[in-house]
Amino acid sequence: MMTRRLTAVGLPAALFVVLALVPLYAGVFDDRFVLLFATRILIFAIVAVSLDFILGYGEMVSFGHAAYIGLGAYAVGILAEHDVWAAWISFPLAMAVCALFALVTGAISLRTRGVYFIMITLAFGQMAYYTTTSLSAYGGDDGLTMWGRSELFGTGLFNGDTSFYYIVFGVLLASYLILKVMTRSRFGRVLEGAKQNEARMEAIGIDPYRYRLTAFVLAGTIAGLAGALMANQAEFVSPAYMSWHRSGELIVMVILGGMGHLHGAILGAIAYMVLEETLSGYTEHWRLIFGPLLILIVLYGKGGLLGAIRGR
Amino acid sequence: MTVSEAAPILELQGLNKSYGALHVTKDVSLTVRRGEIHALIGPNGAGKTTLIGQISGSIAPNSGAIVFAGEDVSSLGVAQRARKGLGRSFQITAILPAFSVLENVALAVQAKDGHSFRFFKRASSDAELNNRAKVYLEMVGMTARAGLRAGDLSHGEKRVLEVAIALAGGPKLMLLDEPMAGTGPEETERLVTVLHGLKAKIPMLLIEHDMSAVFQLADRISVLVYGEIIASGAPEDIRRDPAVREAYLGGESDL
Amino acid sequence: MSTTLLAVQTLNGLQLGILLFLIAAGLTLVFGVMDFINLAHGVQYMLGAYLAVAGYQLTGSFWLALIIGLALALFCGLVLEFLVFRRLYDRDHLDQVLATFGVILFLNEAVKVIWGAAPLSLPAPNLLDGAIPLVNNLQYPVYRLALIVSGLGVAALLYVLVTRTRVGMLVRAGATNPDMVAALGVNIRRLFMIVFGFGTMLAGFAGIMAAPILSVEPGMGDNLLILAFVVIVVGGIGSIRGAFLAALIIGLVDTLGRSFATDIAKLALPPAAANDVGPALASMLIYILMAAVLFFRPSGLFPVRSA
Ligand SMILES: Nc1ncnc2c1ncn2[C@@H]1O[C@H](COP(=O)(O)OP(=O)(O)OP(=O)(O)O)[C@@H](O)[C@H]1O
Ligand SMILES: [Mg+2]
Numbered sequence: 001m002m003t004r005r006l007t008a009v010g011l012p013a014a015l016f017v018v019l020a021l022v023p024l025y026a027g028v029f030d031d032r033f034v035l036l037f038a039t040r041i042l043i044f045a046i047v048a049v050s051l052d053f054i055l056g057y058g059e060m061v062s063f064g065h066a067a068y069i070g071l072g073a074y075a076v077g078i079l080a081e082h083d084v085w086a087a088w089i090s091f092p093l094a095m096a097v098c099a100l101f102a103l104v105t106g107a108i109s110l111r112t113r114g115v116y117f118i119m120i121t122l123a124f125g126q127m128a129y130y131t132t133t134s135l136s137a138y139g140g141d142d143g144l145t146m147w148g149r150s151e152l153f154g155t156g157l158f159n160g161d162t163s164f165y166y167i168v169f170g171v172l173l174a175s176y177l178i179l180k181v182m183t184r185s186r187f188g189r190v191l192e193g194a195k196q197n198e199a200r201m202e203a204i205g206i207d208p209y210r211y212r213l214t215a216f217v218l219a220g221t222i223a224g225l226a227g228a229l230m231a232n233q234a235e236f237v238s239p240a241y242m243s244w245h246r247s248g249e250l251i252v253m254v255i256l257g258g259m260g261h262l263h264g265a266i267l268g269a270i271a272y273m274v275l276e277e278t279l280s281g282y283t284e285h286w287r288l289i290f291g292p293l294l295i296l297i298v299l300y301g302k303g304g305l306l307g308a309i310r311g312r
Numbered sequence: 313m314t315v316s317e318a319a320p321i322l323e324l325q326g327l328n329k330s331y332g333a334l335h336v337t338k339d340v341s342l343t344v345r346r347g348e349i350h351a352l353i354g355p356n357g358a359g360k361t362t363l364i365g366q367i368s369g370s371i372a373p374n375s376g377a378i379v380f381a382g383e384d385v386s387s388l389g390v391a392q393r394a395r396k397g398l399g400r401s402f403q404i405t406a407i408l409p410a411f412s413v414l415e416n417v418a419l420a421v422q423a424k425d426g427h428s429f430r431f432f433k434r435a436s437s438d439a440e441l442n443n444r445a446k447v448y449l450e451m452v453g454m455t456a457r458a459g460l461r462a463g464d465l466s467h468g469e470k471r472v473l474e475v476a477i478a479l480a481g482g483p484k485l486m487l488l489d490e491p492m493a494g495t496g497p498e499e500t501e502r503l504v505t506v507l508h509g510l511k512a513k514i515p516m517l518l519i520e521h522d523m524s525a526v527f528q529l530a531d532r533i534s535v536l537v538y539g540e541i542i543a544s545g546a547p548e549d550i551r552r553d554p555a556v557r558e559a560y561l562g563g564e565s566d567l
Numbered sequence: 568m569s570t571t572l573l574a575v576q577t578l579n580g581l582q583l584g585i586l587l588f589l590i591a592a593g594l595t596l597v598f599g600v601m602d603f604i605n606l607a608h609g610v611q612y613m614l615g616a617y618l619a620v621a622g623y624q625l626t627g628s629f630w631l632a633l634i635i636g637l638a639l640a641l642f643c644g645l646v647l648e649f650l651v652f653r654r655l656y657d658r659d660h661l662d663q664v665l666a667t668f669g670v671i672l673f674l675n676e677a678v679k680v681i682w683g684a685a686p687l688s689l690p691a692p693n694l695l696d697g698a699i700p701l702v703n704n705l706q707y708p709v710y711r712l713a714l715i716v717s718g719l720g721v722a723a724l725l726y727v728l729v730t731r732t733r734v735g736m737l738v739r740a741g742a743t744n745p746d747m748v749a750a751l752g753v754n755i756r757r758l759f760m761i762v763f764g765f766g767t768m769l770a771g772f773a774g775i776m777a778a779p780i781l782s783v784e785p786g787m788g789d790n791l792l793i794l795a796f797v798v799i800v801v802g803g804i805g806s807i808r809g810a811f812l813a814a815l816i817i818g819l820v821d822t823l824g825r826s827f828a829t830d831i832a833k834l835a836l837p838p839a840a841a842n843d844v845g846p847a848l849a850s851m852l853i854y855i856l857m858a859a860v861l862f863f864r865p866s867g868l869f870p871v872r873s874a
Contacts, residue, residue, distance in 0.1 A: 055661075061660065061661050061664065063664070105858075108858045108861055108862055111861065111862070111865045112861060112865045112866070114660060115598065115604050115660050115804065116800055116804065116861075116865070116866070118604065118660060118664060119796040119797075119799075119800050120800060120857070120861065122793060122796060123793060123796060123797050123800070123854055123857055124854060124858075126793050126854070127850070127851050127854035127855075130850035130851070131847050131850055131851055133850070134846035134847040134849070134850050135843070135847065136842075136843065136846070137843055181431070181432055181434070182431050182432070184434045184435060184436065185430055185431050185432055185433055185434065185435055186422050186428045186430040186433070186435050186438075186441075187428055187429060187430060187431050188435070189411075189415070189418075189419055189422070189428070189435050190419075190428045192408075192410070192411070193408050193411065193419050196408040196409060196410055196411070197406050197407070197408055197409075199370065199390075199402070199406055200402075200406040200407065200408060200477070201391075201419075202370070202389075202390040202391045202394065203368065203390060203394055203399075203400045203402070203406070203478075204394055204399075204419065204420040204423040204477065204480075204481050205391050205392075205394035205395040205423045205424070205481060206391060206419075206423045206428065207389065207390075207391035207392075211428065211429075214429070244789070244793065245789075248664075248665075248668045251661075251664070251665060251668075252665060252668070255661070255665060285676050285679065285680055287672040287673065287675070287676040288673060288676045288677060288680065290669075290672060291669045291670065291671070291672035291673025291674075291676065292669065292673055293669070294665060294666070294668065294669030294672065295651055295666045295669040295670065295673075298655075298658075298662050298665045298666040298669070299654055299655075299666065
């Protein structure tokens with residue numbers, strides 16, 4: 001009981017404290033790489049948290065979640081191409097585009113269940129991917145380079161390594177807290193209840209569809225916000241952001257960390273990115289190692305990192 | 313006004329359902345009046361659960377109509393019918409195993425409040441919600457189990473929880489599919505007492521194999537055999553009906 | 568848009584449809600009977616192509632390469648089944664997706680290590696080389712026609728197998744009601760092996776047949792895999808008939824859409840805009856089609872299971 005309370009509150013708190021201290025570490029050891037790498041990780045962590053919200057709590061195995069990163073990024077990139085740099089325009093727009101895409105594709109996908117849902121979200125993800133590859137005016141296959149970063153009311157906060165890191169950190173923290181609160185609300189109970197027994201939910205008068213769709217749109221919107229950050233971080237957007245491999249990796253992050261806790265997704269994102277970085281340091285063919293590793297994790301590593309920490 | 317003159321809360325009009333060549337519901341017409349428990353009995357595979365499915369909306373009949381509280385609900389979905397006041401317990405226990413007993417009931421209470429688009433207030437510390445849920449736990453005598461994970465309950469307790477969930481939706485009619493199946497004698501007795509006390513407020517369509525419970529509770533009994541209602545009437549008449557004894561019990565019985 | 572172009576593109580569409588069918592058939596069979604979603608089905612298509620190229624390099628004969636490719640593809644499939652897949656049959660779909668995703672990562676990379684990242688090719692056999700005139704001035708490569716014909720042949724064979732044989736009967740029964748088949752005391756393990764091996768061969772065959780006309784490269788199975796998903800979702804998971812029909816529809820819509828979308832867009836838009844919108848629209852077409860089908864029929868055109 002004690003340890004459960006500790007891991008439920010203490011672990012995420014400790015995690016965020018450590019993450020908040022990264023720029024300090026980078027400053028003391030003059031390690032810019034760590035700061036940039038951590039920024040990238042946290043952006044993925046935002047996406048992974050949003051995916052865990054629908055996957056872990058709502059059992060919606062979305063295999064097209066990377067599409068939102070790309071859509072959010074393209075919204076920012078295309079606006080920049082037209083010389084619109086103001087974040088207060090581009091960020092809400094990125095989120096709105098993603099919300100709309102999630103609303104339309106989710107409304108159709110959620111009419112189906114199980115494996116149909118997996119395949120359909122995958123297919124819609126591919127649709128977004130191929131659509132951007134055919135945007136010849138915006139670089140097509142090659143992507144689009146941004147010649148700068150978004151502007152936040154003339155502050156230039158997006159340009160400093162440390163300030164940008166804290167923006168990303170803030171978005172992650174806010175996303176985590178908002179979603180966490182929601183999972184405990186009446187809304188969250190409906191999501192979790194529908195996952196456990198849909199027939200029971202309907203018999204008490206709750207049709208899970210609208211609630212699932214709401215969660216789906218919310219997750220897409222948050223992932224889109226992360227995409228907008230990603231465009232700024234890389235100063236480049238390309239269709240590769242939304243390849244289905246990326247969607248697969250996002251699911252891996254969630255499972256690797258331990259799904260259905262939200263902070264597990266953050267741990268998973270960190271672990272995945274560090275693993276990728278380390279393995280690819282040894283060999284460019286790191287997938288040769290990671291592929292079998294993933295299979296082993298699926299077969300024998302139930303509960304992910306959080307499961308291991310709890311020492312079940 | 314006596315009970316028998318009251319307007320029926322549920323009226324089934326000529327329901328039919330076939331699975332391929334198998335005619336599982338044959339021209340079934342039946343009423344449940346306000347204030348009564350109407351028991352539906354019949355041998356295994358008679359089509360009782362299928363009938364409940366059609367009433368609650370999870371199975372679409374091939375023909376016929378379902379009138380609930382004066383309204384034709386035939387074209388409504390399961391959740392819509394539930395919101396109109398059709399409560400249901402399942403023959404195969406359908407609780408939410410990862411939630412606590414209290415949370416299972418609280419969810420049914422929250423469903424009655426209309427939509428659940430409440431995002432920020434923590435449900436577990438929503439005193440108003442929990443207090444309302446506790447009333448139903450109290451009613452079925454499960455207060456002591458409130459904090460337990462529903463999946464960890466004994467089989468009998470799960471059956472009781474099923475009934476508590478159905479009650480918590482504040483139904484105008486309860487469809488109970490073998491609530492006493494597999495419960496121990498103590499729980500059976502508890503359920504009989506609870507249902508008996510409630511029937512004035514909540515009419516019920518009760519499917520049950522436990523004949524002693526049926527005869528303690530039922531105001532009327534209908535007998536379903538091979539999808540067809542072969543007899544319907546007061547318990548005493550059913551007990552004496554030779555056709556029922558023949559078809560349902562193969563002649564010799566302690567009905 | 569000339570009629571000749573239309574005819575050629577229709578044939579190309581059919582040819583894509585046939586390839587998709589060969590891949591989708593295995594996918595839908597395996598899913599229908601075993602409730603197993605195998606993302607690695609696409610890399611099995613790729614393996615077929617690579618193994619045939621290797622066979623060709625060894626023997627110099629397309630026909631020997633075809634046989635070697637098929638045999639090795641089957642062998643690889645069975646090894647994968649033995650090592651990984653059979654541990655996944657009773658897992659949930661999420662686990663199946665992730666583990667087979669791991670297989671994809673591994674095999675795509677392994678192929679890169681063994682054969683390099685550069686595209687390879689397999690020459691078409693002499694017998695099927697060249698082109699023949701179809702109508703007036705339309706020339707069409709013989710090999711592509713042969714591909715269409717052999718694909719139709721396989722489809723017919725599959726139809727006979729599924730409708731006329733005992734295994735086929737079990738396959739159909741398994742797709743509609745898996746528990747019943749298990750209850751009948753059928754050796755499920757063996758049935759799974761047969762179905763899985765057969766699906767692998769079909770994917771391998773598709774890869775080999777595609778090798779002379781598409782470039783053989785790492786990841787070549789990924790895009791087709793997703794198209795095959797669209798096919799079986801539209802057709803109804805578990806339905807061979809649905810897969811066949813949907814494969815042809817998707818193949819035709821995709822191919823014709825890509826060649827004519829810009830022209831069609833020009834009917835409604837100024838040329839400059841049409842040049843941008845056309846290709847984007849073309850690449851969305853099959854997904855829009857899928858969405859439309861699912862909107863009206865959430866379990867596809869030929870639903871097998873009433874779930
Ligand atoms: N989806 C279905 N498809 C085909 N047949 C079905 C289906 N559902 C039920 N049946 C058949 O309909 C008949 C009636 O089943 P039902 O479950 O309604 O019986 P029941 O009276 O509730 O039996 P029990 O007392 O065992 O609960 C059975 O023969 C059953 O096999
Ligand atoms: Mg029954």
